[in-house]
Amino acid sequence: MSTAVPRLPDHQLSALAGAYAEAVAAKRRQLYIGLALFILAYIIAGIVAEVRPTTFFTNLWRFTDYIGRIFTLEQGAAAGRFVLFDVVEWMWGFDKWMKLLWETLLIAYVGTLIGAIGGFAFSFLSARNLTPNSTIGFLAKRWLEFFRTVPEIVFALIFVVAFGLGPVPGVLAIALHTFGALGKQFAEVAENIDMKPVDGLTATGATWSECMRFAVVPQVLSNYASYALLRFEVNVRGAAVMGFVGAGGIGQDLVEAIRKFYYSDVSAILVLIIATVMIIDLATEWLRHRLIGLDQRS
Amino acid sequence: MTMPAAEHPLRSAARADRDGLMQRHPAIFHPSPARRIRAGLIIALLVGLFGYGLVVLDFDPARLVSGIGKLGHFLWFMLPPSTGTWAKFFVYLHALAETVAIAFLGTFTAAILALPVGFLVAKNIVPNVVIHFLSRRIVDTIRGVDELIWALIWVGVVGLGPFAGVLALLCSNFGLFSKLFSEAIEAADRKASEGIASSGGGKLHGIRFGILPQVLPIFGSQVLYFFESNTRSATIIGIVGAGGIGLHLAEQIRVLEYQHVSALILMILVTVAIIDQVSTRLRFALIGERAAP
Structure with missing residues (x-):
């Protein structure tokens, strides 16, 4: 089926077509200017960061070689072959590594819980609609921002000096960073609540803390738990590298294996870490879906 | 959130009808035992794992106190921030x-x-x-x-x-x-x-x-x-x-x-x-x- 489209007279058409071409050309110009600026920034950044494409391509074989080496057995009957030919030999340190992984998970858990409790308290102080007074709100926000912006591994470096080597500085570093990150996310949840219950409780003469307990907490609890679970997952990844600076967990063994060229150990530990992270990923996702489901049913 | 001197009419109305309110909304005043037990169990699990974690991860109060003391020391030395030259x-x-x-x-x-x-x-x-x-x-x-x-x-x-x-x-x-x-x-x-x-x-x-x-x-x-x-x-x-x-x-x-x-x-x-x-x-x-x- 075809319908004839009425054609405008030429003088009208040419004006419209001209305007269209002009608009398109203006947009193109803008795009080209943006692109030129981007390429310029890219080149400057490349110079500052000492990018050496030739080194990269001449040394690329080392990368593929490395990946190949870490998946090759060094010792045992099947030495020189792919790791899966002798899984027992590959995973010789399985018990030790599982213990360290468990320690890593506990570091993440304890750190997340401490941080979440702090974030919980501060979210009510810093949320725009709930804060008892605007000065406290402002200070609480800046305080959270500070702990969120400083990377956790920097805290870990400082805490290792203060508390000594081991998991304690790792836990405290994760707790502080989580405190900042969750405090902000919690406050954002609290800023989006329905204020009617709060008004109702205020009308009956409830104090600030009673308002929070009975009007706000029931509304935000499931979202808070969901964010805390997400943060736990992030923290498991973070805790896995805490050992790089001596703050406990599996990272210590990994960095040793990489630095001392225990090739097959590197792949064994990496595989265990990735598997653990994936399991935690799936488990927290399942829990979060259940939490959100509960929320929608009630 | 200043409290009015005289009791708010809403509050006195609610007080007067307290028994009626409790009768009409039993779920709010007496949450079902099953839910309470579940909430208690979840909290017990969270706290239990937390305590276990503290023990396994070597949390020693004496070490914490001395560490916090040292941190205070560091903070004191950090001020004012300076790069020297x-x-x-x-x-x-x-x-x-x-x-x-x-x-x-x-x-x-x-x-x-x-x-x-x-x-x-x-x-x-x-x-x-x-x-x-x-x-x-x-x-x-x-x-x-x-x-x-x-x-x-x-x-x-x-x-x-x-x-x-x-x-x-x-x-x-x-x-x-x-x-x-x-x-x-x-x-x-x-x-x-x-x-x-x-x-x-x-x-x-x-x-x-x-x-x-x-x-x-x-x-x-x-x-x-x-x-x-x-x-x-x-x-x-x-x-x-x-x-x-x-x-x-x-x-x-x-x-x-x-x-x-x-x-x-x-x-x-x-x-x-x-x-x-x-x-x-x-x-x-x-x-x-x-x-x-």
């Missing part, structure tokens, strides 16, 4: 520029490389189940390895210095962006590409004129959002020798130069705040203030 300040400034450059190159190169891969991983573009599953797993695995680990590996390949940092950030962001891009493509409205198909366009036309205009602003916004978080990551990869300000930070902490440490942290905070501002502006310009997360 101007020469040192410029060394740090150069390292900071290196950090930003690492974050910039790592983020945007990863985004350019992830663009085609995002389409391959998206279910609605490549409907093959096997390819979809395999590519997803590969992307997840790349994403599962932390930047610091990538940095260690790349330092072994291209040597110490910021280039290894660029490659490390590139790898971890490549996995992340591939996943995010493919999700955005899967969520795109298919009406536009259907319209193009109905007017005789091929599949590539559908992607170029139907899907790309929808997803490109979203991609841009996501990339800018992660540019800020990558700047923070780029500050720490120096700890393993991959360039940037992290190297100086780790060194100054180890040699107990606390005024330098606080100056470095301050410099990082200011830089991250500036980049945050710039990227937020650009994101708003790209997708409008309301839609930005």
Whole structure:
């Protein structure tokens, strides 16, 4: 089926077509200017960061070689072959590594819980609609921002000096960073609540803390738990590298294996870490879906 | 929230009808025992695991107290932040520029490389189940390895210095962006590409004129959002020798130069705040203030 489209007279058409071409050309110009600026920034950044494409391509074989080496057995009957030919030999340190992984998970858990409790308290102080007074709100926000912006591994470096080597500085570093990150996310949840219950409780003469307990907490609890679970997952990844600076967990063994060229150990530990992270990923996702489901049913 | 001198009429009305209220809303005054027990069990489990964790992880009150004492000491020595000499300040400034450059190159190169891969991983573009599953797993695995680990590996390949940092950030962001891009493509409205198909366009036309205009602003916004978080990551990869300000930070902490440490942290905070501002502006310009997360 075809319908004839009425054609405008030429003088009208040419004006419209001209305007269209002009608009398109203006947009193109803008795009080209943006692109030129981007390429310029890219080149400057490349110079500052000492990018050496030739080194990269001449040394690329080392990368593929490395990946190949870490998946090759060094010792045992099947030495020189792919790791899966002798899984027992590959995973010789399985018990030790599982213990360290468990320690890593506990570091993440304890750190997340401490941080979440702090974030919980501060979210009510810093949320725009709930804060008892605007000065406290402002200070609480800046305080959270500070702990969120400083990377956790920097805290870990400082805490290792203060508390000594081991998991304690790792836990405290994760707790502080989580405190900042969750405090902000919690406050954002609290800023989006329905204020009617709060008004109702205020009308009956409830104090600030009673308002929070009975009007706000029931509304935000499931979202808070969901964010805390997400943060736990992030923290498991973070805790896995805490050992790089001596703050406990599996990272210590990994960095040793990489630095001392225990090739097959590197792949064994990496595989265990990735598997653990994936399991935690799936488990927290399942829990979060259940939490959100509960929320929608009630 | 000042309380009125006389009792509020609503409160007195509620008080007078207290028994009636309790009778009409039993669930609010006496929550069901099953729910209470469940809540109690969850709390007991959380607290129990917490206590167990504290024991396993060697939390010793005496050590904590002495550690906190030392921290107070450090804080005292950190003030005022100072880099000692101007020469040192410029060394740090150069390292900071290196950090930003690492974050910039790592983020945007990863985004350019992830663009085609995002389409391959998206279910609605490549409907093959096997390819979809395999590519997803590969992307997840790349994403599962932390930047610091990538940095260690790349330092072994291209040597110490910021280039290894660029490659490390590139790898971890490549996995992340591939996943995010493919999700955005899967969520795109298919009406536009259907319209193009109905007017005789091929599949590539559908992607170029139907899907790309929808997803490109979203991609841009996501990339800018992660540019800020990558700047923070780029500050720490120096700890393993991959360039940037992290190297100086780790060194100054180890040699107990606390005024330098606080100056470095301050410099990082200011830089991250500036980049945050710039990227937020650009994101708003790209997708409008309301839609930005």
